[in-house]
Amino acid sequence: MRKYHHIKINLPGGIVAAGDLHAWMEAAERCGVDQVQFGNRQQLFCRADSNNEKEFRTALDQLGVVYEVNRDEYSNILTSYVAEDVFQNSNWLSEGVYKDILGLFDYRPRLKLNLVDANQSFIPFFTGNINFISSPVNNYWYLYIRFPKTTVIYCWKGLIYSDDIPRMTRLLEEAIIDNKTLTDGDVLYEMVHKKEQFIMQPVTAELSIPKFALPYYEGFNRYGEKTWLGIYRRDECFPVSFLKDIASICLKTKVGQLYVTPWKSLIVKGIAQNDRTAWEYVLNTYRINVHHAANELNWQVEDLSEEGLNLKRYIIRQFDKDDVRTHGLSFAIKTKPKSGLFGLFGAVVIAKQNNTSRNKSASMNRYDIMYTRDFNPNSREYILFRKAVQKEELGAYLISLCKYFYDLTTEADKILHSVYRQEVVQEPTVKTAVNVPVIYQCKHCFTVYDEQYGDSINDIAAGTSFSQLPNTYSCPVCESSKSEFQAVKAEGAKV
Secondary structure (H helix, E strand, O other): OOOEEEEEEOOHHHEEEHHHHHHHHHHHHHOOOOEEEEOOOOOEEEEEEOOOHHHHHHHHHHHOOOOEEOOOOOOOEEEOHHHEOOOEOOOOOOHHHHHHHHHOOOOOOOOOEEEEOOOOOOOOOOOOOEEEEEOOOOOEEEEEEEOOOOOOEEEOOOEEEHHHHHHHHHHHHHHHHHOOOOOOHHHHHHHHHHHOOOOEEOOOOOOOOOOOOOOOOOEEEEEOOEEEEEEOOOOOEEEHHHHHHHHHHHHHOOOOEEEEOOOOOEEEEEEOHHHHHHHHHHHHHOOOOOOOOHHHHOEEEOOOOHHHHHHHHHHHHHHHHHOOOOOOOOEEEEOOOOOOHHHOOOOEEEEEOOOOOOOOOOOOOEEEEEEEHHHOOOOOOEEEEEEEEEHHHHHHHHHHHHHHHHHHHHHHHHHHHHHHOOOOOOOOOOOOOOOOOEEEEEOOOOOEEOOOOOEOOOOEOOOOOHHHOOOOOEOOOOOOEHHHEEEEEOOOOEO
């Protein structure tokens, strides 16, 4: 059986120079590598078999390319640079600011680092371990730490200056990696500021997370006097010869760089109107479709996961069959046991259960369906919708969840309409007490225990009340103890 190796090239900020891409694809073509893929963190993956892997690595070494083989020790720096100009324009966060910050990194970060504009929703905020988010103060950033392998998020007690981001990141990495059990943000704060001093601005206003709205990021689109092109591939694979040809067009038409998105697509900015014919020609030559349905574009699947892609295709077929609307939602699929939820960006998450049972009937693939608070994928608070769902039932439950989302989004309009038509004189109403069901929620990762469903991960049967749980019970997500759960009403209000 042929053995494949995955060669990962980090693209800091999701930016790749047209000349570099052309040289890499030429090398790949010479070595028999015919397809590449992009990753959720704006990386480039090349798959080479054992016959051409060494030859391709030699070619990359000659080009001075930094890469990893079958490893992910150094995480790519993810930014919202790709969104600038085409999806939104910031007050102060410009192309120059991004490039200045990236240029100050003289080392490769090991932890996941995000640099994100607070005024957009195209790029995720908190999928990194170290998350810098633009503030209203020019050249200053909010800093949110998500400790590795936990769901603990800590907000830094001050805004960080742009030029200090690389230095701050290095100190944070050293402290977190050297203290693997550390989850106390205040302790981390003291450790970092004892080593070096930083000029910070006070946090005078909390970060306001925008309502999620995924822009349609495919096809030709006008902005100003230019055009940008978004290219998405259903199987996530881009032909090497195709990328070489579009890099060649970029060089000929003075388009200096291309951009990779966390949705594993490619965006080309700055296309002049008189050059569009050349782009149409290369898309036609390779039969590249740029008219996919919107319900295919709002998904995130783990990198290099054929199982996840097959599940996505299966669910989309169910959506198409019932003509399901998914506008305003994003979906994520988790199938790998060692990947965490926080690395994916989705308002609705389909997570495969890790069943190690040898019993054939018990080991059938089952999935948990979760959704985030207010269906905002940046909220990072997961609410369990259904547990242990068989594949054949996923479509029906997800369609039901979509309906619930639209019921919530239209409810506010109904209330406003009712208030608008309200009569001046009203009959007095009598309020009756309503028994609101009580559930229990982990204080750290917001995982919910609902006795209606139990907890299949910890072998707790449905119908088991929280008081009946053993004192050794722990959160299935972050492993916090039973005492770290608090009672909340079903709609989220604390008891």
